[in-house]
Amino acid sequence: MKAPIKILLVDDHAIVRAGFRMLLSTEDSIEVIAEAERGEEVWQLYLEYHPDVVVMDLSMPGMGGIETIRRICIKDNSAKILAFSVHDEIVYVNRAIAAGAKGYICKKSAPSILVQAIQKIAMGGIYIETEFLENSxxxxxxxxxxxxxxxxxxxxxxxxxxxxxxxxxxxxxxxxxxxxxxxxxxxxxxxxxxxxxxxxxxxxxxxxxxxxxx
CATH class of the missing domain: 1.10.10.10 (Winged helix-like DNA-binding domain superfamily/Winged helix DNA-binding domain)
Known part of the structure; x- marks a missing residue:
């Protein structure tokens, strides 16, 4: 059996992380192996757990998601990061992609979109939700x-x-x-x-x- 895709989940709200961890646990192909609530914690966890994909919230206290993405990608330009945000404005998509994210979806999206995005990015692809492409x-x-x-x-x-x-x-x-x-x-x-x-x-x-x- 193929090994599951290892996920580092980053969000400052514990209840949000719990919800998405539960959602992803229904997928045999995906496993949440670590969580972080602040950008400052992410790099150490990245080095420790070697996740296949980082699912990154953008709005966090301290070092926000965009800066966290940028710093990870400077240190590891092969990092696979999915920006996962409440923001549905194209400016956030552009900033996340410019920082090095390999994908962007909105938190209000259907659960199947999150799974699809993770799988696509894990395989080396890019995933930007269709809504943003149409809006731009x-x-x-x-x-x-x-x-x-x-x-x-x-x-x-x-x-x-x-x-x-x-x-x-x-x-x-x-x-x-x-x-x-x-x-x-x-x-x-x-x-x-x-x-x-x-x-x-x-x-x-x-x-x-x-x-x-x-």
């Missing part, structure tokens, strides 16, 4: 991204999609039969054109632009 699709910023993407060369577009899907430069090199250096140069060029620095941001752009589906 009409914004001028997204129109700007679409214009840039439409101007990509065929090779740039192919590499952009693979990067957005979580492929490493080495894997893309094998997939497209290109040298690693060529792929790395294309990746730098693509991030520069879109003015982003992380794979999660590329995935967010690919999703809101409609060129990639959740």
């Amino acid at each position: 699709s009409g914004q001028s910023n997204e129109t700007h991204y679409k214009t840039i993407i439409e101007a990509f060369s065929t090779r740039e577009f192919d590499i952009f999609l693979l990067l957005a899907r979580g492929f490493t430069s080495h894997k893309i090199s094998d997939e497209l039969c290109l040298s690693y250096k060529t792929v790395a140069n294309y990746g730098t060029q693509i991030r520069s054109k879109l003015k982003v620095s992380s794979v999660a941001e590329l995935a967010h752009i690919a999703l809101v632009s409609g060129v990639m589906k959740n």
Whole structure:
């Protein structure tokens, strides 16, 4: 049997953690192995328990969720973090993804969405709730991204999609039969054109632009 996905659950309300721990306990594929109520506790628990996915509330006293995400990702750029928040404004989604989160869902979402998001992120994917993609699709910023993407060369577009899907430069090199250096140069060029620095941001752009589906 495949080992369950190990979860570090971060929320400042004990009753909220208890509720989501109980919810996730109904899934054989997921196991909550540790909990934290403040961002300041998270890194030590991360090192101790090595979770597959961190489910992170954004609104906490002290060091908030966004800063906690940023600090974890600086120390471990392969960290898989799902932002899980009461905030349903696109600005929070953008800030969480820019900090390094691999996904964003709202606490009012159906339980199945939380499970689906955890599973997708554990497999190396990106998960942003459809509601946020629909709400952001009409914004001028997204129109700007679409214009840039439409101007990509065929090779740039192919590499952009693979990067957005979580492929490493080495894997893309094998997939497209290109040298690693060529792929790395294309990746730098693509991030520069879109003015982003992380794979999660590329995935967010690919999703809101409609060129990639959740």
